[in-house]
Amino acid sequence: MAQSQEEILAGLADIINEETGLEQEAVQLDKTFTEDLDIDSLSMMTIVVNAEEKFGVRIPDEQVKNLQTVRDAVDFIHGAQD
């Protein structure tokens, strides 16, 4: 069952908040994980695994490096849910 992009963004913001302490409002579509949100590669792996569980998708390791912005992640998850 596919979720809307807004729902995925909100869910992703919850995961990022849990992992890094960043406020949910800071997690916006145009933000980059590394530069803007200061998320390191170890945290990113945890976020990916938690997102897989939350959204019922598989995000292959080789795909993770392509997820530069929050929008990249939301779009990938949205596409994978279809």
Place this chain on the structure above:
Amino acid sequence: MSTTSDARIVVTGLGATTPLGGTVESTWDALLRGTPGAKTLTQEWVGQYELPVRFAASLATPASEVLKKVELRRQDPCAQYALIASREAWADAGTPEIEPDRLAVAVGSGIGGVTTLIQAWDDLREKGPRRVFPLTVPMLLANSPTGAVAIELGARAGGHTPVSACASGAEAIASAITTLRSGRADMVVAGGTEAAIHPVCIGGFAAMQALSTRNDDPATASRPYDVGRDGFVMGEGAAIVVLETYEHAVARGAKIYAELRSAGLSNDAYHAAAPEPEGIGASAAIREALQRGDIDVSDVVHLNAHATSTPVGDIAECKAIHAAFGDRVDGIAVSATKSLTGHLLGAAGALEAIFTIKAIETRTAPAQINLEEKDPAIDLDIVHGQPRTLPDGDIVALDNSFGFGGCNVALAFASV
């Protein structure tokens, strides 16, 4: 700032989170009031695994009430406790301005990140390798508390992690003497931490019959020197001191609690866990501390004993104290504070160092509890019932710590 091989070292900051309180002040107050930390455990696993020991001395103020959610998630409890204690110690020292290259950290832990390791094993078996938390390895390392404190304070002069079981915290403080006198740093944040109230640790210690099984009355279970003692009570927490050269402390106008005069270290080379029964190694450590500190035994008025409340260990230490002090043993007020705190394992030596420092500062030796019928084999001047006032003038007090693997550490503190 230059240092020499005989530079005086002083204590200028104290921090702790313990079964008696979330700070040094609250811990010391509860200690003097005689309020013990041991309580029946309420975790689900206690009943689930039918553990033979169902109580421990857990933190009075849980880390979850102090730290941010992210800190709790990204640090093993042993590092969480070290962070709490080091923040207090650093603030107590006046949040000093210091070049990062002149500040070192030494935080010992006996067991390290056992909770993290076993959680990862559970996750691997139940959910697969992708669910193993990516920070598992850095969190389970015994030096993760040292790393966390170094990052917190920006300490770049070295991060050291002595691992000597229940002497770890004391050895960390001893190691700071070397670091400071070698001139590698002007300040060292040193101490110990432990977070091992976990079913595996309780099961392991219980299997070797090291723990008291007084499940029906936890508050009276830790009873060093009493004929009814039947093992130690597991505690947890962290204790951190800020140490610096006297010259450095005076130059920045720091409040000085006491002088860290010297340390003695030895090994029993006898048994993996049992102390050498005559206390030969322990007395060697005490004598070394006295010798290195150029301490006249008649100046020693107080000793915080290791005294874990095990039948064998308390007697071996008693013999060691007699061997080291001879006729002067009668003039030493001996405090067995594990009767109140439980045994904080790798943090114990550092917490008892703080008690020793506070005893010098306030001229008060804390009283032990639960001494109802003294073991006739124990011939020491034990402070019990009421805290005892220590004499005015220049005094010296010792802190003994011993650990599995035969490790013995004695620290000597003096009034300034």
